[in-house]
Amino acid sequence: MSAAGPKVFADQPDPRTLVASETLYEGRIWNVVSDTFSLTGDAEDVLVRDYIAHPGAVAVVAMDDHGRILLLKQYRQPVRMSLWEIPAGLLDVEGEDFVVAAARELAEEADLAAGRWDVLVDFFNSPGSSSEAIRIYLARDLTEVPEADLHTRTDEEAEIEHLWVDLDDAVQAVMAGRLHNPSAVAGVLAAAEASRRGFEALRPADAPWPEHPSQRHRPAPAAGTGQ
The missing domain is CATH 3.90.79.10 (Nucleoside Triphosphate Pyrophosphohydrolase)
Structure with missing residues (x-):
């Protein structure tokens, strides 16, 4: 990023390598999911984050x-x-x-x-x-x-x-x-x-809303890994 700032001042899609994903809890309205992913693309260098999968x-x-x-x-x-x-x-x-x-x-x-x-x-x-x-x-x-x-x-x-x-x-x-x-x-x-x-x-009112979960593509875990 230059000293003048980003060319587009906006949040950007930035999907990282999904190594594995598991649903820990299924609720009436939302689930709790555990994702194993890599920031660098190296499947050996991973992080695990649990979060609520929400319909919006x-x-x-x-x-x-x-x-x-x-x-x-x-x-x-x-x-x-x-x-x-x-x-x-x-x-x-x-x-x-x-x-x-x-x-x-x-x-x-x-x-x-x-x-x-x-x-x-x-x-x-x-x-x-x-x-x-x-x-x-x-x-x-x-x-x-x-x-x-x-x-x-x-x-x-x-x-x-x-x-x-x-x-x-x-x-x-x-x-x-x-x-x-x-x-x-x-x-x-x-x-x-x-x-x-x-x-x-x-x-x-009909402006695009690509950030909504239904409009985002969730990548599958890399072949041979995940659930």
Whole structure:
């Protein structure tokens, strides 16, 4: 890399030699995988990393005509907290279009439909321990889902509380350390920057998402090795 920096300032695909791969645990939603791989291409010089093989997720910043965004309060057992979040859900329906999945989550968790969709931001939730990729959309031109079509929420979702928040207030909550959900934090800050730019730099809803697990080619282990 030159002193002037890389020619393209972007994360790049960089697959390394996969020597072996084993599924250690099969769960209802995600698995735990152990990969043996080589950084140098030398099959004798290997590293082993265990991680969550995740189907990915979508999330939605729903913004009304007054510039307010919708936050949801939901209990999360792993952190033993009720968190203010944005509508989100797993991409666990094989072959489902990403925007269709986001619209489904918006309807199920927020009782809303949107007439306009744009991509706000893409990110890896925890790339050192999970393959999870998340895409956050900005949803506008909102309407309420007809009562006959409302989704019946169960389990933790049955406790969901809805709150419309001014975007500036949501940013202040993030910066003050009052919001902790990663999709909410990333979505709020991205929405604020998009608003500052007059929403002119947003990618279309159908913009490519090559970082999602379904769009990435996972190489097979080298011949004669792995599982």
